[in-house]
Amino acid sequence: xxxxxxxxxxxxxxxxxxxxxxxxxxxxxxxxxxxxxxxxxxxxxxxxxxxxxxxxxxxxxxxxxxxxxxxxxxxxxxxxxxxxxxxxxxxxxxxxxxxxxxxxxxxxxxxxxxxxxxxxxxxxxxxxxxxxxxxxxxxxxxxxxxxxxxxxxxxxxxxxxxxxxxxxxxxxxxxxxxxxxxxxxxxxxxxxxxxxxxxxxxxxxxxxxxxxxxxxxxxxxxxxxxxxxxxxxxxxxxxxxxxxxxxxxxxxxxxxxxxxxxxxxxxxxxxxxxxxxxxxxxxxxxxxxxxxxxxxxxxxxxxxxxxxxxxxxxxxxxxxxxxxxxxxxxxxxxxxxxxxxxxxxxxxxxxxxxxxxxxxxxxxxxxxxxxxxxxxxxxxxxxxxxxxxxxxxxxxxxxxxxxxxxxxxxxxxxxxxxxxxxxxxxxxxxxxxxxxxxxxxxxxxxxxxxxxxxxxxxxxxxxxxxxxxxxxxxxxxxxxxxxxxxxxxxxxxxxxxxxxxxxxxxxxxxxxxxxxxxxxxxxxxxxxxxxxxxxxxxxxxxxxxxxxxxxxxxxxxxxxxxxxxxxxxxxxxxxxxxxxxxxxxxxxxxxxxxxxxxxxxxxxxxxxxxxxxxxxxxx
Amino acid sequence: xxxxxxxxxxxxxxxxxxxxxxxxxxxxxxxxxxxxxxxxxxxxxxxxxxxxxxxxxxxxxxxxxxxxxxxxxxxxxxxxxxxxxxxxxxxxxxxxxxxxxxxxxxxxxxxxxxxxxxxxxxxxxxxxxxxxxxxxxxxxxxxxxxxxxxxxxxxxxxxxxxxxxxxxxxxxxxxxxxxxxxxxxxxxxxxxxxxxxxxxxxxxxxx
Numbered sequence: 001x002x003x004x005x006x007x008x009x010x011x012x013x014x015x016x017x018x019x020x021x022x023x024x025x026x027x028x029x030x031x032x033x034x035x036x037x038x039x040x041x042x043x044x045x046x047x048x049x050x051x052x053x054x055x056x057x058x059x060x061x062x063x064x065x066x067x068x069x070x071x072x073x074x075x076x077x078x079x080x081x082x083x084x085x086x087x088x089x090x091x092x093x094x095x096x097x098x099x100x101x102x103x104x105x106x107x108x109x110x111x112x113x114x115x116x117x118x119x120x121x122x123x124x125x126x127x128x129x130x131x132x133x134x135x136x137x138x139x140x141x142x143x144x145x146x147x148x149x150x151x152x153x154x155x156x157x158x159x160x161x162x163x164x165x166x167x168x169x170x171x172x173x174x175x176x177x178x179x180x181x182x183x184x185x186x187x188x189x190x191x192x193x194x195x196x197x198x199x200x201x202x203x204x205x206x207x208x209x210x211x212x213x214x215x216x217x218x219x220x221x222x223x224x225x226x227x228x229x230x231x232x233x234x235x236x237x238x239x240x241x242x243x244x245x246x247x248x249x250x251x252x253x254x255x256x257x258x259x260x261x262x263x264x265x266x267x268x269x270x271x272x273x274x275x276x277x278x279x280x281x282x283x284x285x286x287x288x289x290x291x292x293x294x295x296x297x298x299x300x301x302x303x304x305x306x307x308x309x310x311x312x313x314x315x316x317x318x319x320x321x322x323x324x325x326x327x328x329x330x331x332x333x334x335x336x337x338x339x340x341x342x343x344x345x346x347x348x349x350x351x352x353x354x355x356x357x358x359x360x361x362x363x364x365x366x367x368x369x370x371x372x373x374x375x376x377x378x379x380x381x382x383x384x385x386x387x388x389x390x391x392x393x394x395x396x397x398x399x400x401x402x403x404x405x406x407x408x409x410x411x412x413x414x415x416x417x418x419x420x421x422x423x424x425x426x427x428x429x430x431x432x433x434x435x436x437x438x439x440x441x442x443x444x445x446x447x448x449x450x451x452x453x454x455x456x457x458x459x460x461x462x463x464x465x466x467x468x469x470x471x472x473x474x475x476x477x478x479x480x481x482x483x484x485x486x487x488x489x490x491x492x493x494x495x496x497x498x499x500x501x502x503x504x505x506x507x508x509x510x511x512x513x514x515x516x517x518x519x520x521x522x523x524x525x526x527x528x529x530x531x532x533x534x535x536x537x538x539x540x541x542x543x544x545x546x547x548x549x550x551x552x553x554x555x556x557x558x559x560x561x562x563x564x565x566x567x568x569x570x571x572x573x574x575x576x577x578x579x580x581x582x583x584x585x586x587x588x589x590x591x592x593x594x595x596x597x598x599x600x601x602x603x604x605x606x607x608x609x610x611x612x613x614x615x616x617x618x619x
Numbered sequence: 620x621x622x623x624x625x626x627x628x629x630x631x632x633x634x635x636x637x638x639x640x641x642x643x644x645x646x647x648x649x650x651x652x653x654x655x656x657x658x659x660x661x662x663x664x665x666x667x668x669x670x671x672x673x674x675x676x677x678x679x680x681x682x683x684x685x686x687x688x689x690x691x692x693x694x695x696x697x698x699x700x701x702x703x704x705x706x707x708x709x710x711x712x713x714x715x716x717x718x719x720x721x722x723x724x725x726x727x728x729x730x731x732x733x734x735x736x737x738x739x740x741x742x743x744x745x746x747x748x749x750x751x752x753x754x755x756x757x758x759x760x761x762x763x764x765x766x767x768x769x770x771x772x773x774x775x776x777x778x779x780x781x782x783x784x785x786x787x788x789x790x791x792x793x794x795x796x797x798x799x800x801x802x803x804x805x806x807x808x809x810x811x812x813x814x815x816x817x818x819x820x821x822x823x824x825x826x
């Protein structure tokens with residue numbers, strides 16, 4: 001994103017939580033900001049890259065993004081990194097020692113939980129990291145708070161030389177509300193000062209820093225007890241007092257406008273004395289928190305009686321219509337009648353795009369039998385679905401490599417002839433897949449790897465990465481040569497193939513040959529994501545109705561532009577009953593990728609405009 | 620509370636922008652506003668729902684409870700059904716009559732009839748305004764203005780708590796100059812269609 005003139009101070013802007021954090025990061029005088037894209041946090045860095053006088057980067061993974069921020073903070077600059085919840089798992093190795101060194105320049109780590117699983121492989125509660133790493137955690141409840149807490153976090157971070165965690169959730173990141181913004185302050189870097197006892201964490205050095213971390217815990221507890229972010233809002237209905245944080249606070253306010261509320265903004269460490277005093281003013285305490293009953297457990301351990309996950313769900317998002325019946329039941333009131341549930345409508349899961357290069361890969365994989373396909377995280381995870389059913393595992397970023405090796409080494413006797421494949425995208429490979437491939441090579445695994453290079457981080461919206469030669473600003477950047485990269489990791493040159501995924505016969509032949517060879521091979525596909533500028537549309541195709549025999553081969557490609565218009569039962573010469581599927585192509589959506597033409601037995605698919613032939617060669 | 624609005628559609632139809640434009644108009648009118656979206660995999664043709672809450676007093680939750688939406692903008696009949704439980708009894712539904720069949724439905728040939736769904740909506744209570752989105756886009760001169768046409772229809776049906784003029788002002792202020800004309804045309808085409816469609820007061824009491 002090119003830098004534009006930021007809105008002036010005192011502007012009232014309609015901002016998402018992500019946009020509000022970006023603005024506050026800029027205003028806080030942050031000099032270095034880094035992230036790896038991940039829903040729902042992605043837009044923070046995209047926004048930051050639009051502000052002047054701040055260095056922003058897409059890092060190859062979350063751990064590196066955190067390390068970049070750590071380095072900048074060691075150099076005395078204010079720094080920032082952002083990630084989704086599972087990104088923190090990757091970065092946590094750095095985090096757990098960073099807590100011992102602390103920082104000089106203020107450092108904020110924004111971590112966004114996908115509560116309700118809109119686009120993630122799990123649901124986890126990032127507030128645990130505050131406990132695990134002895135770090136303060138801020139939890140905003142809306143965009144204005146996300147903005148203000150970000151600014152407050154830098155002040156706290158520098159005062160106690162402690163990195164701070166900003167815990168967001170989807171309903172913070174993607175909710176827009178009005179925010180009044182301020183001015184950019186400047187915080188020149190104080191410079192890196194050598195201090196091996198602090199910056200070089202040897203066992204002896206770390207041993208000396210641990211007591212300092214405990215000492216800081218005490219200061220943070222005091223901070224939390226006195227923080228204006230942990231505030232009591234009085235209410236006249238004292239039957240229930242709520243302890244709550246994050247977007248759950250908004251649902252509580254909406255549902256119980258007359259109830260007393262202790263809102264935790266600096267929620268880690270928990271201000272026990274404040275909670276104790278609050279509890280004494282109400283008949284019973286209910287802790288309302290997303291996702292785990294974390295504060296609830298801590299309060300109970302501290303001898304404060306409360307309700308929480310005994311009456312509220314432990315999974316998914318909270319909302320006013322979840323809270324009201326639960327609290328009514330607790331009070332022995334009539335529970336409001338449940339409204340009719342949502343209508344049963346045909347599900348509409350995400351699909352691959354029209355002409356997506358992955359379609360060619362999954363069509364081919366669906367034609368190959370007796371294989372186990374270890375998958376990874378990205379658009380291509382959708383290959384597990386209809387009509388391909390050609391992906392068998394997904395766990396975490398880059399896991400397709402190690403899991404494939406494990407499937408190979410741990411195979412059952414009955415599976416000795418099964419071929420093990422792995423499918424991974426370019427960005428996921430660079431994120432955490434390379435090490436896994438090195439392990440396969442080093443340990444002589446028998447895995448055929450499909451490296452789907454579509455030159456973008458597709459699922460999060462097509463961000464740039466080291467594989468496509470552009471940086472976060474769209475400026476030219478060094479570009480990884482995947483064939484050379486995998487060769488240098490030890491894959492034999494004759495086992496590396498770069499293929500066009502739209503050339504189905506080539507892809508099929510290459511794959512068939514490679515799975516027969518009992519050693520590691522890598523097939524790299526080389527066509528861009530259809531949502532980025534690199535993709536060049538071709539003239540659309542159409543079906544000649546008279547020629548369509550209903551064989552359904554094109555349907556198996558899985559392109560959303562192909563629609564089955566009519567079905568008929570037919571008896572094959574063998575006596576087997578088959579269902580014929582007569583199709584049409586949605587010409588307005590079709591971009592002429594040519595995939596469906598290739599399996600079409602009767603040559604019924606032709607250019608919609610006969611004067612413009614199908615282009616078979618791409619670059 | 621002035622208005623709870625649900626915007627339901629399919630990834631790529633412009634639902635998120637529609638929510639943004641309504642919010643912008645409300646903000647310019649000096650009202651409080653919160654919008655919330657489920658957009659995790661929206662770009663991949665999944666369901667997208669935006670919630671817009673507008674009020675003259677500060678708003679707490681960005682989410683609305685089922686049965687409390689005053690209006691729903693339906694970009695696709697099936698997506699309207701999926702979110703129908705949000706509509707309050709007597710709420711207003713502005714629906715594009717054209718379906719976007721889910722890929723799996725298209726491939727498995729599950730019946731997916733827009734007419735059947737609209738007929739069902741007509742039995743669900745509330746006011747139903749059905750518009751021909753394709754025709755409105757053709758009238759405006761772009762396939763990408765369904766969202767603004769539906770907002771025009773909803774404003775004309777007095778479902779947003781905002782006037783057509785307020786929406787048009789917001790549109791002129793927030794859109795890039797070369798997009799303004801076609802979108803203003805779509806806005807008014809939608810408004811005319813809603814007035815022509817003469818909202819049906821439907822039969823049953825509650826959704």
